[in-house]
Amino acid sequence: MNRRDSKGGNHASSDLVIIVGFLAGCVAKALLHTNLSITWTIVLGIVGSIVGGAVTHLFSPPTGGGRFHPAGLIVSILGAILVLYLWHKFRLQLPRG
Numbered sequence: 001m002n003r004r005d006s007k008g009g010n011h012a013s014s015d016l017v018i019i020v021g022f023l024a025g026c027v028a029k030a031l032l033h034t035n036l037s038i039t040w041t042i043v044l045g046i047v048g049s050i051v052g053g054a055v056t057h058l059f060s061p062p063t064g065g066g067r068f069h070p071a072g073l074i075v076s077i078l079g080a081i082l083v084l085y086l087w088h089k090f091r092l093q094l095p096r097g
Contacts, residue, residue, distance in 0.1 A: 020076055021045030028080035032088070048080025055079070 022038075025045030029036050036044065052075035 024048050024076035024080040027077045028084050032084050045080050048083045049076035052076050052079025
């Protein structure tokens with residue numbers, strides 16, 4: 001069931017982005033043995049999804065005019081791993097707050 005907000009947006013798609021982001025972030029941080037808060041885990045997963053989705057769309061666009069690629073979660077995890085790896089490679093620090 002799709003819910004719409006007062007501006008006509010779709011809550012189901014934003015919920016899905018957060019859930020996929022959380023899953024991708026959890027897998028990436030577990031594989032690279034990193035401790036992150038739940039907020040940064042979700043942010044990592046969403047950024048990884050964007051990176052992975054952009055790369056996937058360059059080499060293999062979705063068929064039938066779809067917006068999402070069938071291997072979305074796998075590519076999101078790989079993108080999150082890449083983002084986390086580069087984050088540590090350049091020794092960037094997470095903001096405290």
